[in-house]
Amino acid sequence: MIPWSRIDxxxxxxxxxxxxxxxxxxEFAVPPGVIYxxxxxxxxxxxxxxxxxxxxxxxxWGQGLVRSWNGAGWIDLPARVGARIARLVGxxxxxxxxxxxxSINVFKLLAAALELQPRRRVILSEDGNFxxxxxxxxxxxxxxxxxxxRLVRTEAGSDAVLDAIDEDVAVVMLTQVDFRTGRRHDxxxxxxxxxxxxxxxxxxxxxxxxxxPVHLNEARADFAVxxxxxxxxxxxxxxxxxxxxxxLQERARQPLSGWMGHARxxxxxxxxxxxxGIARHLCGTPTILSLAALDAALDAFDGVDxxxxxxxxxxxxxxxxxxxxxxxxxxxxxLASPREAERRxxxxxxxxxxxxxxxxxxxxxxVIGDFRAPDILRFGFTPLYLSHAxxxxxxxxxxxxxxxxxFERPEFHRxxxxx
Amino acid sequence: MIPWSRIDxxxxxxxxxxxxxxxxxxEFAVPPGVIYxxxxxxxxxxxxxxxxxxxxxxxxWGQGLVRSWNGAGWIDLPARVGARIARLVGxxxxxxxxxxxxSINVFKLLAAALELQPRRRVILSEDGNFxxxxxxxxxxxxxxxxxxxRLVRTEAGSDAVLDAIDEDVAVVMLTQVDFRTGRRHDxxxxxxxxxxxxxxxxxxxxxxxxxxPVHLNEARADFAVxxxxxxxxxxxxxxxxxxxxxxLQERARQPLSGWMGHARxxxxxxxxxxxxGIARHLCGTPTILSLAALDAALDAFDGVDxxxxxxxxxxxxxxxxxxxxxxxxxxxxxLASPREAERRxxxxxxxxxxxxxxxxxxxxxxVIGDFRAPDILRFGFTPLYLSHAxxxxxxxxxxxxxxxxxFERPEFHRxxxxx
Numbered sequence: 001m002i003p004w005s006r007i008d009x010x011x012x013x014x015x016x017x018x019x020x021x022x023x024x025x026x027e028f029a030v031p032p033g034v035i036y037x038x039x040x041x042x043x044x045x046x047x048x049x050x051x052x053x054x055x056x057x058x059x060x061w062g063q064g065l066v067r068s069w070n071g072a073g074w075i076d077l078p079a080r081v082g083a084r085i086a087r088l089v090g091x092x093x094x095x096x097x098x099x100x101x102x103s104i105n106v107f108k109l110l111a112a113a114l115e116l117q118p119r120r121r122v123i124l125s126e127d128g129n130f131x132x133x134x135x136x137x138x139x140x141x142x143x144x145x146x147x148x149x150r151l152v153r154t155e156a157g158s159d160a161v162l163d164a165i166d167e168d169v170a171v172v173m174l175t176q177v178d179f180r181t182g183r184r185h186d187x188x189x190x191x192x193x194x195x196x197x198x199x200x201x202x203x204x205x206x207x208x209x210x211x212x213p214v215h216l217n218e219a220r221a222d223f224a225v226x227x228x229x230x231x232x233x234x235x236x237x238x239x240x241x242x243x244x245x246x247x248l249q250e251r252a253r254q255p256l257s258g259w260m261g262h263a264r265x266x267x268x269x270x271x272x273x274x275x276x277g278i279a280r281h282l283c284g285t286p287t288i289l290s291l292a293a294l295d296a297a298l299d300a301f302d303g304v305d306x307x308x309x310x311x312x313x314x315x316x317x318x319x320x321x322x323x324x325x326x327x328x329x330x331x332x333x334x335l336a337s338p339r340e341a342e343r344r345x346x347x348x349x350x351x352x353x354x355x356x357x358x359x360x361x362x363x364x365x366x367v368i369g370d371f372r373a374p375d376i377l378r379f380g381f382t383p384l385y386l387s388h389a390x391x392x393x394x395x396x397x398x399x400x401x402x403x404x405x406x407f408e409r410p411e412f413h414r415x416x417x418x419x
Numbered sequence: 420m421i422p423w424s425r426i427d428x429x430x431x432x433x434x435x436x437x438x439x440x441x442x443x444x445x446e447f448a449v450p451p452g453v454i455y456x457x458x459x460x461x462x463x464x465x466x467x468x469x470x471x472x473x474x475x476x477x478x479x480w481g482q483g484l485v486r487s488w489n490g491a492g493w494i495d496l497p498a499r500v501g502a503r504i505a506r507l508v509g510x511x512x513x514x515x516x517x518x519x520x521x522s523i524n525v526f527k528l529l530a531a532a533l534e535l536q537p538r539r540r541v542i543l544s545e546d547g548n549f550x551x552x553x554x555x556x557x558x559x560x561x562x563x564x565x566x567x568x569r570l571v572r573t574e575a576g577s578d579a580v581l582d583a584i585d586e587d588v589a590v591v592m593l594t595q596v597d598f599r600t601g602r603r604h605d606x607x608x609x610x611x612x613x614x615x616x617x618x619x620x621x622x623x624x625x626x627x628x629x630x631x632p633v634h635l636n637e638a639r640a641d642f643a644v645x646x647x648x649x650x651x652x653x654x655x656x657x658x659x660x661x662x663x664x665x666x667l668q669e670r671a672r673q674p675l676s677g678w679m680g681h682a683r684x685x686x687x688x689x690x691x692x693x694x695x696g697i698a699r700h701l702c703g704t705p706t707i708l709s710l711a712a713l714d715a716a717l718d719a720f721d722g723v724d725x726x727x728x729x730x731x732x733x734x735x736x737x738x739x740x741x742x743x744x745x746x747x748x749x750x751x752x753x754l755a756s757p758r759e760a761e762r763r764x765x766x767x768x769x770x771x772x773x774x775x776x777x778x779x780x781x782x783x784x785x786v787i788g789d790f791r792a793p794d795i796l797r798f799g800f801t802p803l804y805l806s807h808a809x810x811x812x813x814x815x816x817x818x819x820x821x822x823x824x825x826f827e828r829p830e831f832h833r834x835x836x837x838x
Contacts, residue, residue, distance in 0.1 A: 029481045038485045045481035053472060053708070061654055062448045062464040065787060066457045074655055101703025103677030104523060111562060127689060132678035132703065135691035139676035143530060144562055151689065229704070235480055236493055236707035257558035258522030259551035268791065270546060270570065272554040284520025284551065285648070287709040288655035289472070368484060372687065 002315070004322035009396075012319055012388035021312055021383055027300045028233075028385040035390045037369040040179075040207055040347050040380025043233030043297070052296035056289060077291045078239075078260075078282055084298045085232065085241050088306060089205060089224065090215035095243050097278045098228065098291060100256075102206060102240040105225040106136040108254035108281055109242060110171060113200045113223060114140075114147050115253060117170035121146055124199065125173040126161050127153040128180070133173060133204055157183050157338050159190050165197035171223075172199050176214070177207035177345030180372050182337040184208075184345045188219035195220070206230060209241070211346040211382075212313055213306035216243055223248075231346065231382060232301075234294030242281055249277050258283030300384055312383040313346040316391045320348055320379065323395035331402040336376055346382070350398075351375045354407060358398070361407035367394045421734070423741035431738050431811035440731050440802055446719045447652075447804040454809045456788040459598075459626055459766050459799030462652030462716070471715035475708060496710045497658075497679075497701055503717045504651070504660050507725060508624060508643065509634035514662050516697045517647065517710060519675075521625060521659040524644040525555040527673035527700055528661060529590060532619045532642060533559075533566050534672060536589035540565055543618065544592040545580050546572040547599070552592060552623055576602050576757050578609050584616035590642075591618050595633070596626035596764030599791050601756040603627075603764045607638040614639070625649060628660070630765040630801075631732060632725035635662055642667075650765065650801060651720075653713030661700055668696050677702035719803055731802035732765040735810045739767055739798065742814035750821040755795055765801070769817075770794045773826060777817070780826035786813045 002015075016022060029045045030036050036044055060072040069075050083093035099105065110123055123137045134149065141147045150169070152161045156178070165172065172194045176185050187203060194201045202223040208214050210231030216224055222245055228238030244252050253274055259265045260282035263273045274280035318341065324333060328350075336349040352358055352375060359371040369379040377398075381391065401407050421434075435441060448464045449455050455463055479491040488494050502512035518524065529542060542556045553568065560566045569588070571580045575597070584591065591613045596603050606622060613620045621642040627633050629650030635643055641664055647657030663671050672693055678684045679701035682692045693699035737760065743752060747769075755768035771777055771794060778790040788798040796817075800810070820826050 029477070031482045031484075034484070036484060042480075042485040042488075044484065045476065050473060050476045053476060054469060057464065057469045057472060057654075057712075058448070061461075063450045065450075065453070065455060065463065066461040066789065067782070067787070068655070069461075100519065100523065101677065103679075103703035104519065104675065107675060131681070131684075131687050131689065134689055135676045135678060135681065138691045139674035143674040144564070146564075235476075236487070237704045237710070239706065240703070255558035255562040256523065256526060257554045258520065259554060260522075262550070262554065265550075268550050270550065270553055272557045284522035284659070285656045287658065287706045289712055290706040290709045291656070293476075293708055363486070368486070370485065 004318045007319055007322045007392070009389065009392050012392035015315060015319070015388040019312060019387070020308055021304070022387070024300060024384040025387065030385055033366045035367045035394045036385070037367065037379040037381065037394060039382035040230050040378065041370055042229055042236060043231060043382065044385055046233050046297045046300050048296040048299045049235065049293050053289065053293055056292045074288050077288065077295065078286050079279065081291060081295045081298065082241055082278070084295070085209060088214070088301060089209050089226070089243065090213065090217050091243050092217065092246060094277055095246055096241055097281055098239050098241045098294065099282050099286065100240060102204070102225050102227050103132045103136050104256065105240050105242040106133050106202070106204070107140055108256050109202050109223040109225060109244070110137055110140050110173065112252040112254045113171035113202060116251060117200065120168050120170035121148060122168040123147060123149045123171055123173055124161065124164055124169045125149065125151055127151045128178070129173070130175050130179050130204060130206065133175065137173060156181055157343050159185065159193070162190060162193045162197070165194060165199050167198065169197065169199045171202055173202045175204040175206065177347065179207060180336065180376050181349050182345045182347030184343055187221065188215065191219040191221050207345050207347065210301065212310040221245065228294045232294065233297040235290065235297065237290065238294045239287060239290055244278055244281065254281055256283045260284060260286065309383045313381055314341045316381040316383060316386055316388060317341060317344065317346070317348050319388050320391045320395045323392055324350070324398060327399045327403070331399060333402070346380065348379050348381065350377045352377060352402070357407040358401055361401045362397060365397055367397050423737045426738055426741045426811070428808065428811050431807035434734060434738070434807040438731060438806070439727055440723070441806070443719060443803040444806065449804055452785045454786045454813045455804070456786065456798040456800065456813060458801035459649050459797070460789055461648055461655060462650060462801065463804055465652050465716045465719050467715040467718045468654065468712050472708060472712055475711045493707050496707060496714065497705050498698065500710060500714045500717065501660055501697070504628060507633070507720060508628050508645065508662065509632065509636050510662050511636065511665060513696055514665055515660055516700055517658050517660045517713065518701050518705065519659060521623070521644050521646050522551045522555050523675065524659050524661040525552050525621070525623070526559055527675050528621050528642040528644060528663070529556055529559050529592065531671040531673045532590035532621060535619065535670060539587055539589035540567060541587040542566060542568045542590055542592055543580065543583055543588045544568065544570055546570045547597070548592070549594050549598050549623060549625065552594065556592060575600055576762050578604065578612070581609060581612045581616070584613060584618050586617065588616065588618045590621055592621045594623040594625065596766065598626060599755065599795050600768050601764045601766030603762055606640065607634065610638040610640050626764050626766065629720065631729040640664065647713045651713065652716040654709065654716065656709065657713045658706060658709050663697055663700065673700055675702045679703060679705065728802045732800055733760045735800040735802065735805055735807060736760060736763065736765070736767050738807050739810045739814045742811055743769070743817060746818045746822070750818060752821070765799065767798045767800065769796045771796060771821070776826040777820055780820045781816060784816055786816050
């Protein structure tokens with residue numbers, strides 16, 4: 001056991017010496033002088049991506065032209081990339097597919113869940129869940145006129161939302177890791193409890209996939225969605241993924257029934273007939289450039305044991321928290337994340353009344369995290385390209401910026417980041 | 420007037436000499452030895468794209484990281500690219516935005532149209548309309564349980580679908596150019612007739628945008644969608660666009676209400692509130708790589724007069740048809756497209772019982788068109804990168820392949836194209 005409270009820079013550097021993932025850093029193009037703690041918003045550029053995209057552009061598109069739909073396997077890319085993500089989230093290869101955006105996928109799977117529960121009409125979720133999930137549920141409810149979104153206000157880290165399950169609740173929509181605080185739900189336990197109440201569960205894995213091991217199959221989770229551009233490093237606006245448990249697939253239908261989800265898309269018949277399995281959750285033509293970037297980005301996970309990744313994630317977070325903890329009270333920093341690593345994703349958040357200005361000062365100095373109103377400083381910990389020494393330095397800078405009130409200097413008041 | 424019936428290769432080459440768009444060919448990377456007549460399925464690679472994408476990858480993403488959402492203007496890209504497309508389809512800059520896929524956009528705008536017509540419940544369309552449009556309408560109808568898709572079987576080139584407008588019809592969903600035959604509807608006249616019947620109109624411009632001038636505003640068209648990867652050359656699966664007429668925008672709401680269409684997306688409130696104007700039709704995070712490719716691709720249209728583009732399109736098609744016509748009857752080729760250029764998009768189709776094998780032989784010889792079951796050979800004419808000489812040669816090869824029955828040789832039976 002590492003005595004976190006006594007960690008110093010030499011100890012952090014020593015952790016890096018024995019880090020089994022230290023070679024992975026070389027697979028990312030993080031700019032010199034930057035400590036990047038915002039991979040939970042947009043993952044860093046994997047070095048494999050530009051070469052892959054150049055080949056897609058110049059060879060597959062430029063030379064192969066329309067023939068590349070088959071010749072270069074474009075048509076299979078959503079399923080092939082889905083299968084690679086499946087390993088990271090504890091699902092079978094044929095349970096995950098890449099399509100559209102997380103928002104669109106939420107809509108599809110909520111609609112599918114409601115149809116599977118004809119006697120129930122409520123979508124249950126938490127106040128403060130990531131807004132787009134709530135907005136999509138609101139859109140769906142408004143459109144059908146038969147469903148209702150019920151929001152429960154819960155304490156951070158509590159699973160009290162499940163107390164609200166009654167026989168009206170068709171589906172519980174939960175984001176495993178809270179985007180503000182990094183609070184992590186126990187996916188397995190909460191899925192089991194929801195099932196006991198007769199509800200299905202839709203998990204949003206936006207801040208889970210690629211951040212730590214997820215065990216969808218073990219938990220018998222029904223549905224999940226997730227994001228390609230955070231811990232999976234697929235690039236800005238990378239397409240999202242969705243998961244449907246195998247034994248639900250033939251019954252689960254979704255209403256965004258585009259031609260790519262048709263059983264025979266190139267027969268061009270008038271009537272929709274869903275494809276077998278997970279493919280019915282495709283809709284329009286897949287965005288090949290963005291999909292290929294995500295595919296190349298996933299190379300960085302090849303051979304990575306997700307348990308080892310999680311161990312490093314915890315070690316990075318504990319290094320950061322330990323260094324900040326020494327001065328936190330004096331500096332007015334309050335930990336917004338759960339103190340127990342087990343209840344956190346791969347993110348640490350602090351509250352500070354001057355949070356916005358502090359984050360601008362950090363960014364100006366090369367430590368990139370982000371800010372969420374009204375007072376949250378967010379730091380994401382991506383084990384594939386961060387070192388303990390960097391994380392220690394970032395914590396030190398955070399303390400220094402506040403201690404010296406550097407954040408008050410006008411040159412740090414840059415334009416705000418938006419995501 | 421060119422005497423098309425007497426055109427020969429020298430005359431075709433002479434047309435190229437005076438072609439005002441001949442310099443545009445240099446902006447595309449069409450492989451040597453290929454005559455590309457499938458730009459109506461996937462447009463050729465514009466030379467501006469690889470450099471632009473490399474900059475997005477290495478500079479904006481790699482160096483700028485999350486800061487590029489503002490710093491590189493990613494957040495504004497859907498509106499900026501939409502404004503560029505607006506010029507090509509006769510709309511105001513603030514009436515078009517790039518988002519999601521054509522399929523998804525059909526769903527959004529059909530739902531918006533139905534909501535605007537509370538006393539009407541029918542979506543009227545044509546049998547044989549592009550299937551994904553029909554499938555999305557079916558998905559919407561199934562989900563709401565209140566709407567109905569009514570399909571009318573019409574003769575090619577007829578506007579008889581409009582005879583079916585009654586007081587139940589909320590919206591008429593039409594694809595301007597038929598994907599099989601290239602038949603072009605009169606957008607202005609049909610919009611006016613639909614309006615007389617009290618219906619709104621949703622136009623699918625998949626085979627129109629970038630192919631010829633479209634005049635959405637002049638026609639007072641209500642809604643439109645279109646494709647980024649055909650005549651706009653945005654690359655495989657490029658994001659699609661949508662149009663909402665300005666005076667409808669504040670009343671038109673759509674149910675795929677993701678955070679990017681929220682009035683204040685970064686306030687992270689629980690309740691959805693649509694953004695003003697066209698931005699409410701965004702949903703999830705935009706796919707920046709694919710969007711940037713589309714943006715760069717549009718450079719090839721800068722300074723192009725769409726009337727001149729249409730003139731060349733007609734001239735290319737007439738060259739092709741004239742050369743084929745001389746032998747068509749003897750070869751068993753039947754023109755599937757309207758003979759009058761005015762009633763065609765930028766595509767010419769022929770029927771032949773051996774169409775599939777003939778197309779494989781053409782492709783093997785470097786003339787790339789495509790095949791649509793049961794018997795249609797499709798040829799797309801993209802004025803920015805095709806010459807009259809090429810089109811003449813392609814017509815000659817088509818005739819020769821049939822005349823000599825080269826298509827029966829097994830080496831031409833390659834794997835089928837899928838789109």
